[in-house]
Amino acid sequence: MVLQRRLDYGFNGYEVPPTPRATRSPRKSAFKKNQISSFDLLAAVAGDLLLESGGNSSSSSNNAIGDGNEEDQCAVKTEPLYGGVQKVVEERNCDHIHDNNAERRFFVSEILPKTHGMESFDRSPPPPKDFHFGSTSGVTSDSSEKLGTQELGQSVCFRSETNDKISMHGRLTNNCEPELTRNVVAEDKHHIGSCFKKPIPPSVCSDDGENFSARYTTKTFRSTLRIGDRKIKKVLASKYCKVSSKQKDTTVNNSDLDLKPSYYNKKPCLKSLRSERRYPIKKRRYFDGYTASQSEETPKKGSGFMSTIACQKQPALQSRDSHVKLGIKSFKVPELFIEIPETATVGSLKRTVLEAVTTILEGGLRIGVLVHGKKVRDDSKMLLQSGISLDTLSDTLGFCLEPNPPQSTKPLSPEDSDCVRPFNVPHSLTRCLASQGKHAKPSNSVESDLDSKPSAPNRAKPVYSRALIPVAPPLHAQALNVVPPRKPKRSEVAQRRIRRPFSVAEVEVLVQAVERLGTGRWRDVKLRAFDNAKHRTYVDLKDKWKTLVHTARISPQQRRGEPVPQELLDRVLMAHAYWSQQQGKQQLLEGPHKLETSLGL
DNA sequence: ATTAGGG
DNA sequence: CCCTAAT
Structure with missing residues (x-):
């Protein structure tokens, strides 16, 4: 049975490109900066649970x-x-x-x-x-x-x-x-x-x-x-x-x-x-x-x-x-x-x-x-999981x-108002200070908020951004002040996620994906095998793989949690060894067929 | 945003 | 899983 499954892989041979990393999307250092900062609306909220x-x-x-x-x-x-x-x-x-x-x-x-x-x-x-x-x-x-x-x-x-x-x-x-x-x-x-x-x-x-x-x-x-x-x-x-x-x-x-x-x-x-x-x-x-x-x-x-x-x-x-x-x-x-x-x-x-x-x-x-x-x-987290409960x-x-x-940051057109605008200069955008982060450090200069924000289609987590507020430009250039954005601290925003152990089925999928994609392309693994699993990030997958490798190396008695079929663990070791080797070889043009061969596929 | 590793 | 340095 198990074997059968192995043979049922939906692919013939591996699709690993010569250079595993090749497909990696280009990095943009300035990425963060280009995010449009969001204007945070503060709202007073009160109520009863x-x-x-x-x-x-x-x-x-x-x-x-x-x-x-x-x-x-x-x-x-x-x-x-x-x-x-x-x-x-x-x-x-x-x-x-x-x-x-x-x-x-x-x-x-x-x-x-x-x-x-x-x-x-x-x-x-x-x-x-x-x-x-x-x-x-x-x-x-x-x-x-x-x-x-x-x-x-x-x-x-x-x-x-x-x-x-x-x-x-x-x-x-x-x-x-x-x-x-x-x-x-x-x-x-x-x-x-x-x-x-x-x-x-x-x-x-x-x-x-x-x-x-x-x-x-x-x-x-x-x-x-x-x-x-x-x-x-x-x-x-x-x-x-x-x-x-x-x-x-x-x-x-x-x-x-x-x-x-x-x-x-x-x-x-x-x-x-x-x-x-x-x-x-x-x-x-x-x-x-x-x-x-x-x-x-x-x-x-x-x-x-x-x-x-x-x-x-x-x-x-x-x-x-x-x-x-x-x-x-x-x-x-x-x-x-x-x-x-x-x-x-x-x-x-x-x-x-x-x-x-x-x-x-x-x-x-x-x-x-x-x-x-x-x-x-x-x-996707339940209220209870988030701590929102009766307790x-x-x-x-x-x-x-x-x-x-802002899909389209469009400053209001002057025609919007019948009032006379003191300045006919186009609106300047003043950053609306978002209340993110604790301290306002006026050290930063203005960033171009208008830069298009790259949006990752599959990104489960929304990007928070600040809104821009068009205002009439000041008379003197010096008068233009922009409140520097405070960098939000993730620690303030995130909560520890609930533990969600990988099921055997997930492991299976993960192993399969890694076998063909390698261990250095977690994003691809995620997209390919866990794209619909919102709670599994590529980091999670990478971590899981890490633990899988570890698990496979220790004696079954030391393993905890839901037992993973030995067959899967074997594949883990196999794939891990293979890809480690590939990595060691740097950019060898070895195709996936090698792994295929070594795995007897 | 992703990767890679340590914690 | 989290946290982070490096990419």
């Missing part, structure tokens, strides 16, 4: 999540906000912005905190003037359409797909001041845009819902927000703490900008935030264990935005088949660096911000999943928005 049967006020539609299906299906359901108390906050338009971008609105599903969660919110006085962030700041479903058009010009609206509510509603400032007194940018370094800060009309706050909203908003900005008994720790604000000193210098009178003092109250909070933030930075983490050295001092700017999610679990119901229900509070774009000349108008600033945001959204978004602050990249503790799970690799 609930057992489906937990009896929480969840509707049936939530069942989609973790529905026992292998596919990472994630259905987010939106629910009516707090008994429909949400209101539309109308703002007066000072500057009409073009509606081109209406179609590119950013929709984010929002998950609402359970009612009980609301009650636990701190009732501290709402800071009336702050960027609205939070579910309640949203708009009712009815008004959503309207928002899309007219209001869009001024606000960045993140709505749930169902339009039930707005997950995030960032308002561009209403500031109608004719001129931009000082560098608004500097002023708002903390924020995506200074424009986002705006006092909320008292009237709108009268409603309970609004009040709550305000509070909630505040809380959100602060590091912690309470839902039930749990705190949600926000990691997103890290950037706020990292205001570039450079900008600080340029900052002038705040009063000019009509910024409210309250705005600065944030600061202290941010600090606390930082301390609370916990990022695993150690090399290894296991999904079920969290060995993190908390380096508070490095509020790592995670890729994209991250926020931990408070999760509630119902102990009694924990089981393997438990579904994970999670609520995503909202998404936000926390870090957006924009450079704009002081002479620019407020209107242009608004547009610039809008463009920046829409540009990012144009490419589409992906959702990154983070567990313990580490990005889970393996889509998951709060602030373990997070999501981040990631822009898709």
